[in-house]
Amino acid sequence: MQSSKIVTLNDINVSFIKNKPILQNLNLDIFKGESLTILGPGGSGKSTLLKIILGIIVPQSGTIHVLDKNLQGLAHKDRSEILKKVGIAFQQGALFDFMTVRENINFAMENMTTFTKNEREERVLSFLSQVNLNHAADKLPSELSGGMRRRVGFIRALVTNPELALLDEPTAGLDPVTTTIVIDIIHRIGFKIGTTMVCVTSNIDVAFRFAKKVAILKDGKIIGIGTKEQLLNLNDEWITHFLTIRENKFHADAELENLNS
Numbered sequence: 001m002q003s004s005k006i007v008t009l010n011d012i013n014v015s016f017i018k019n020k021p022i023l024q025n026l027n028l029d030i031f032k033g034e035s036l037t038i039l040g041p042g043g044s045g046k047s048t049l050l051k052i053i054l055g056i057i058v059p060q061s062g063t064i065h066v067l068d069k070n071l072q073g074l075a076h077k078d079r080s081e082i083l084k085k086v087g088i089a090f091q092q093g094a095l096f097d098f099m100t101v102r103e104n105i106n107f108a109m110e111n112m113t114t115f116t117k118n119e120r121e122e123r124v125l126s127f128l129s130q131v132n133l134n135h136a137a138d139k140l141p142s143e144l145s146g147g148m149r150r151r152v153g154f155i156r157a158l159v160t161n162p163e164l165a166l167l168d169e170p171t172a173g174l175d176p177v178t179t180t181i182v183i184d185i186i187h188r189i190g191f192k193i194g195t196t197m198v199c200v201t202s203n204i205d206v207a208f209r210f211a212k213k214v215a216i217l218k219d220g221k222i223i224g225i226g227t228k229e230q231l232l233n234l235n236d237e238w239i240t241h242f243l244t245i246r247e248n249k250f251h252a253d254a255e256l257e258n259l260n261s
């Protein structure tokens with residue numbers, strides 16, 4: 001049985017400059033409860049796609065349904081209500097520098113939920129403990145490492161129990177070990193609260209570690225969607241090259257080493 005859709009993008013076209021399309025005839029369905037990665041090289045339109053789902057960018061044409069509502073037909077107030085059910089973690093955590101960790105997380109709940117003050121306080125501590133950051137509640141973001149700030153950013157995105165979480169390059173700039181830890185933490189919390197999770201990244205390892213289902217974005221078009229095996233089975237030259245590029249590099253490096261030895 002097909003599960004219900006939480007986001008439907010239909011025939012979306014976006015361009016910032018005439019005759020220079022950023023998203024082209026883009027169609028995408030995101031299903032309730034799934035994890036999906038949107039993978040593409042830098043400049044392929046990943047962040048623009050997230051901003052379309054959030055209504056931050058209005059496309060020249062096409063329709064956007066989020067949580068069963070046509071975003072374009074909604075009054076500002078009704079759109080805000082929908083977006084309260086969406087958790088967002090942008091690159092670098094995007095925390096308010098002048099607020100402590102506790103205040104940053106509480107701020108999201110104050111604005112997006114009806115949790116009582118006591119519930120909010122409890123949630124701040126329980127979510128922070130899930131990412132081993134209880135000790136950081138009263139610190140400012142500037143006192144945290146990059147990985148810690150990122151974890152706080154995820155907590156802030158997920159503490160409101162969103163139906164949909166959008167994560168923009170969640171591990172950019174982190175080392176491989178921290179990357180693995182951060183993705184596992186996101187999964188653990190997201191799975192617990194049953195959130196549909198969408199991650200955009202240009203990193204192939206991150207893409208498939210985050211989700212089995214990956215949509216490949218190239219020049220503003222989704223050119224393939226599925227598991228790694230399904231994507232490779234499309235026999236699309238560009239996709240195959242893109243997904244195996246590091247393996248090719250690995251072989252090239254090995255050959256180079258042989259030549260040098």
Ligand SMILES: Nc1ncnc2c1ncn2[C@@H]1O[C@H](COP(=O)(O)OP(=O)(O)OP(=O)(O)O)[C@@H](O)[C@H]1O
Nearest residue numbers: 016017022040041042043044045046047048049202
């Ligand atoms: N507000 C804007 N005005 C003009 N051009 C824009 C705007 N936003 C994005 N672009 C351009 O649209 C293209 C896609 O940008 P976008 O940020 O969506 O790509 P991306 O895949 O997220 O890139 P990256 O992985 O490097 O973050 C880029 O060429 C970018 O310069």
